[in-house]
Amino acid sequence: MLSIVTGTDAAVLRKKAEPVTDPTGPDIRILIPEMIETMRTSDGVGLAAPQVGRSIRLFVAEVNGHTYTLMNPLITTRSESHIVFEEGCLSLPGQFLPVERSERITVEYDDIHGKRQVMEADGFLAIVIQHEYDHLDGTLITDRYAAQNMKNAYVL
Numbered sequence: 627m628l629s630i631v632t633g634t635d636a637a638v639l640r641k642k643a644e645p646v647t648d649p650t651g652p653d654i655r656i657l658i659p660e661m662i663e664t665m666r667t668s669d670g671v672g673l674a675a676p677q678v679g680r681s682i683r684l685f686v687a688e689v690n691g692h693t694y695t696l697m698n699p700l701i702t703t704r705s706e707s708h709i710v711f712e713e714g715c716l717s718l719p720g721q722f723l724p725v726e727r728s729e730r731i732t733v734e735y736d737d738i739h740g741k742r743q744v745m746e747a748d749g750f751l752a753i754v755i756q757h758e759y760d761h762l763d764g765t766l767i768t769d770r771y772a773a774q775n776m777k778n779a780y781v782l
Contacts, residue, residue, distance in 0.1 A: 628664040631679055632717050632719060634766060642763050646682050649739075657684070658684075662688070672754045672757060676761050677717050683699065684698075689750055696758075697735060697736040699755070702732045703731060705730035705731070705748075710727075711727065712724050712725075715757070715767050725753075725771060727757075728756065730748040730752055733759075
């Protein structure tokens with residue numbers, strides 16, 4: 627099991643992760659199952675590589691019994707309709723915040739074979755993907771929550 631980096635000030639959680647240069651490389655083939663095991667053991671539904679100290683654009687997720695591995699993801703569309711869900715984060719133990727996200731998204735990514743794929747996701751899967759995607763850009767749920775509150779403070 628890998629160690630999970632915690633805290634809002636952890637440098638690896640705050641920087642933009644680098645692309646995965648070889649999605650089929652031996653280091654990635656070892657890392658992915660370790661991340662899945664760590665996510666499951668920690669009772670998480672998603673885990674991004676920066677959360678285990680690796681600043682690369684990779685995350686795993688498990689929703690409705692299906693395990694997802696996305697490398698070099700790019701969210702290409704976001705619905706105008708939003709949903710609010712109380713999110714937790716393995717890097718911020720004990721914190722749960724209502725975060726607003728797009729209800730539906732389309733994401734392009736490299737799969738474990740290095741092939742570019744396109745996935746449409748909605749509901750809880752879309753929330754999980756957006757949460758993990760944020761980790762790849764150095765954004766935490768505390769940042770999203772603060773930004774929402776600032777936006778709402780100016781709504782009359």
